Amino acid sequence: MIDYLTNLIIRICDRSEQLNNAQTISWKALREAEQLANHAYIPLxxxxxxxEPDKEKRRAAIFIITQLSRNTNDPEVIRFLLDQLRMEQDTDMITAIQQDLERGLLIPGYINLEPLFNNTLSQNNNIRRSALLALRGTHNPAVEEWALSLLKRTVNEYDIYYITLLLHKVASQKSLPALKRLLDYHRQDVKSLAFATIADIEKEKEALFYARCLLRGQLKFEAMEAINKYADETAIQPVITRITELLSKRRSSARMTMETVKNGFTDLMLGMEFLFRFRSVKADVKKTFSWITEKRADYLLPEEKEWVRQHLAM
Known part of the structure; x- marks a missing residue:
């Protein structure tokens, strides 16, 4: 059994350039490790x-044990990895362990998170930020408090992004004041995450706020996304206004960037998805869809044309 694991580790660490159908020895070994589910390998x-003194081999073994933890549903491996963080001195290894924690099982609430909390204060950027990402894998309420305390003490804009990303996963009502302040932050990605987090906490309670943001041109995509998730018919007119604005001139496929498309949807598609719920009961919605199909079909981007074909062909 140990011979197999040692061989697998050697293959994962193989850096030869010999290719077999464009797949390296290391790549194939990593895919093999991802399928392992023999719990007896874990203590070995x-x-x-x-x-093992060799860093690369230890790294490969930690990758394997993380996959085993996920495939056998053994959370005790997570405790072992956190203990490794206490002892490990190599910055690359610390970062790698935290990256594996991010991709592994949910961290149980009973496991002490102190090693990760401490590493969010590291002078090393990679250690700090991978620790913040790893903390997204737990429902421990202490994580939210920790993230809010970090937000008060840091001015590093990249750290603020990662803290906001963490809050997007763990935030509750107590984070709302901090998240609302982030709506005025200078980075678009931070504002976008903060808005989405507020919407996921407040849901339909802030439907008027989402509509106001849409009409004011503030975080328009995020506002449209929140409306599509949580608003009722009171948001119909703001959505129609925004769709009319979007189709007031031609756009090009070159504009299909991360700024205009998320998760396969443009903000126009999100708006049409929202209006589609009311197509049979609201005359202004019917009128808007008729205008789109009869007057603005050539203004639609390819993905939007496909949406119209699927939903409005009848």
Whole structure:
């Protein structure tokens, strides 16, 4: 059994350029490791990681044990990885362990998160930010408090982005004041995350706020997304106004960037998705769809034309 694991680790660490159908030895070994589900390998890997001096081999063994944790649903491996963070001195290894924690099982609430909390204060950028990403994998309420305390003490805009990304996963009502302040932050990605997090907390309670943002041209995509998720018919007119604005001139496929498309939807598609719910009961919605199909069909981007074909062909 240990011979197989040692061989797998060697293959993961293989850096030869020999290709087989464009797949390296290392790539194939990593895919093999992702499928492992033999719980008996776990204690063997504990021993291997504790005694192996070579960093690359330890890294490979930690990757394997993370996959085993996920495939066997064994959360105790997470405790082992957090203990490794206490002992590990190499910055690359610390970052790698935290990246594996991010991709692994949900961290149980009973496990002490102190190693990750401490690493969010590291002087090393990669350690700090991978620790913040790893903390997204737990429902422990202490994480939200920690993130809010970090937000008060840091001015590093990249750290603020990662903290906001963490809050997007763990925030509750207590984070709303901090999130609302971030709506005025100078970075668009931070504002976007803060808005989306507020919407996921407040849901339909802030439907008027989403509509006002849409009409004012503030975080328009995010506002349209929130309306599509949580608003009722009171948002119909703001959405129609925004769709009319979007189709007031031709656009090009070159504009289909991260600024205009998220998760396969443009803000126009989100608006049409929202209006589609009311197509049979609201005359102004019917009129808007008729205008789109009869007057503005050539103004639609390819993905939007496909949406119209699927939803409005009848």
């Amino acid at each position: 890997l504990y021993q291997y990681i504790a005694s």
